[in-house]
Amino acid sequence: MDMPKPSKHVFDAAIALAKRDDDTYTGHTSPAYGNMVGPFGGVIGATLLNAVMSHPALLGDPLSLTVHYAAPIADGDFTVHAKAVRTNRSTQHWFIELIQADEVAAFGTAVTAVRRDTWSATDANFPEVPPADGIKPAPAIPRAAWTSCYDMRFIDGGLDTPDTDGYPSQSRLWIRDEPPRPLDFLSLSAISDAFFPRIFVRRRTWVPIGTVALTTYFHADAAQLSAQGSSSLLGIARGLHFGKGFFDQSAEVWSADGALLAATHQVVYYKE
Amino acid sequence: MDMPKPSKHVFDAAIALAKRDDDTYTGHTSPAYGNMVGPFGGVIGATLLNAVMSHPALLGDPLSLTVHYAAPIADGDFTVHAKAVRTNRSTQHWFIELIQADEVAAFGTAVTAVRRDTWSATDANFPEVPPADGIKPAPAIPRAAWTSCYDMRFIDGGLDTPDTDGYPSQSRLWIRDEPPRPLDFLSLSAISDAFFPRIFVRRRTWVPIGTVALTTYFHADAAQLSAQGSSSLLGIARGLHFGKGFFDQSAEVWSADGALLAATHQVVYYKE
Numbered sequence: 001m002d003m004p005k006p007s008k009h010v011f012d013a014a015i016a017l018a019k020r021d022d023d024t025y026t027g028h029t030s031p032a033y034g035n036m037v038g039p040f041g042g043v044i045g046a047t048l049l050n051a052v053m054s055h056p057a058l059l060g061d062p063l064s065l066t067v068h069y070a071a072p073i074a075d076g077d078f079t080v081h082a083k084a085v086r087t088n089r090s091t092q093h094w095f096i097e098l099i100q101a102d103e104v105a106a107f108g109t110a111v112t113a114v115r116r117d118t119w120s121a122t123d124a125n126f127p128e129v130p131p132a133d134g135i136k137p138a139p140a141i142p143r144a145a146w147t148s149c150y151d152m153r154f155i156d157g158g159l160d161t162p163d164t165d166g167y168p169s170q171s172r173l174w175i176r177d178e179p180p181r182p183l184d185f186l187s188l189s190a191i192s193d194a195f196f197p198r199i200f201v202r203r204r205t206w207v208p209i210g211t212v213a214l215t216t217y218f219h220a221d222a223a224q225l226s227a228q229g230s231s232s233l234l235g236i237a238r239g240l241h242f243g244k245g246f247f248d249q250s251a252e253v254w255s256a257d258g259a260l261l262a263a264t265h266q267v268v269y270y271k272e
Numbered sequence: 273m274d275m276p277k278p279s280k281h282v283f284d285a286a287i288a289l290a291k292r293d294d295d296t297y298t299g300h301t302s303p304a305y306g307n308m309v310g311p312f313g314g315v316i317g318a319t320l321l322n323a324v325m326s327h328p329a330l331l332g333d334p335l336s337l338t339v340h341y342a343a344p345i346a347d348g349d350f351t352v353h354a355k356a357v358r359t360n361r362s363t364q365h366w367f368i369e370l371i372q373a374d375e376v377a378a379f380g381t382a383v384t385a386v387r388r389d390t391w392s393a394t395d396a397n398f399p400e401v402p403p404a405d406g407i408k409p410a411p412a413i414p415r416a417a418w419t420s421c422y423d424m425r426f427i428d429g430g431l432d433t434p435d436t437d438g439y440p441s442q443s444r445l446w447i448r449d450e451p452p453r454p455l456d457f458l459s460l461s462a463i464s465d466a467f468f469p470r471i472f473v474r475r476r477t478w479v480p481i482g483t484v485a486l487t488t489y490f491h492a493d494a495a496q497l498s499a500q501g502s503s504s505l506l507g508i509a510r511g512l513h514f515g516k517g518f519f520d521q522s523a524e525v526w527s528a529d530g531a532l533l534a535a536t537h538q539v540v541y542y543k544e
Contacts, residue, residue: 086342120515243392
């Protein structure tokens with residue numbers, strides 16, 4: 001008798017691609033990761049990265065990923081084109097497009113690289129914070145379905161608390177996939193876009209927003225990510241400047257034992 | 273009698289493009305901005321941005337610029353292709369390629385946007401530092417010609433001083449074009465790449481390095497940049513993590529009166 005096949009994690013289902021040719025893949029949006037308008041951007045970015053990681057010409061592991069959210073993405077099917085623009089001895093540069101209705105709805109660039117052991121140091125500060133276990137998960141936000149796909153435990157800077165540890169647009173939180181899923185580059189790229197828009201924290205009110213472009217730098221290799229299992233990661237996000245309709249925010253994603261796994265930056269449109 | 277025509281600033285000569293058609297421009301590298309290997313990356317990024325800003329379809333001002341340094345750039349001619357990937361009501365997304373010998377040597381993405389007055393705030397900290405006037409310019413580095421095209425006055429974290437204000441990879445400096453040139457998006461994009469690789473400051477030694485990809489977010493509009501004239505800007509650059517052959521660094525570029533003009537991030541290859 002056949003054993004029942006384990007069902008696919010909701011994240012893997014959301015970023016799944018079917019290969020049409022080496023450079024071309026098809027996928028579809030996932031209601032589980034719906035946002036207020038269109039899908040959660042982190043899953044779109046992970047889908048673009050998934051095309052790169054599925055490509056037969058891939059060299060090395062992801063080093064950087066830039067995603068442009070060029071237009072609203074409609075619920076339904078899309079096509080992804082991934083092309084190695086330039087391949088060097090140990091680095092490879094990629095251009096990726098997500099097409100809907102014959103137009104580019106999102107696109108991105110990536111660098112993949114073969115990593116080798118070198119001198120290393122971390123200058124960003126790993127903060128002293130209470131462990132995830134002692135903090136209650138924040139409730140999901142009903143109008144943003146994707147928030148129920150993450151377990152988020154706020155140390156400070158949650159949407160319902162005025163405490164931001166003295167930095168007015170900062171949040172610090174433990175975060176992992178819900179249900180738990182072993183960490184890899186794909187889920188880490190999505191988590192890097194899972195920090196609430198800083199203007200919500202800064203102004204303690206909702207305003208219409210939309211991420212315009214995001215860049216993530218990966219500081220871990222596949223083995224280091226795999227070793228995390230499904231543990232909660234520490235995220236620290238801060239806004240830098242808000243003005244003339246756009247703000248930028250930067251975030252760090254740390255392992256519980258103090259390894260900086262990713263640094264991520266984005267520029268976001270806001271109204272008013 | 274004709275007045276002598278004022279000669280073009282060395283920066284404008286370096287980023288100059290000749291139009292072939294709306295999407296296609298030609299240019300050439302400038303010895304004045306030579307680096308240890310190939311041209312200074314900041315001038316290449318500014319050249320890509322110049323193609324966008326020269327394009328007849330341009331909407332608004334630069335909001336973000338991502339540049340991939342995909343391969344070494346040889347001294348000599350190149351072609352630049354700039355294409356508006358998607359144009360919305362107030363934002364426009366661009367893809368730009370720099371071609372040499374029929375291969376992509378550098379490429380980038382950009383967002384331009386129509387900026388409107390909104391609520392605004394700056395959460396990044398403008399530090400208390402001595403004014404540029406009281407600090408001696410750092411000597412140019414002979415093997416990096418481009419350094420003589422900037423007036424850099426280090427408050428701390430210079431290459432010849434161990435003081436980094438307690439943050440081991442930080443530099444704070446006043447910087448402007450040399451000779452002085454009125455600030456605009458093009459020169460600001462180049463200045464955003466003019467911070468020495470953090471590993472030189474961190475390790476107090478030279479190692480082979482190369483910027484892989486850079487992203488800059490612009491927080492000012494054209495009028496605000498123009499109002500700066502040729503004043504020195506305050507730059508603050510820090511490394512976050514160094515490991516497995518790559519590090520990332522982030523920098524802020526401030527006006528002397530405390531306006532955050534740009535935030536910039538890059539990932540850099542290093543050997544050993």
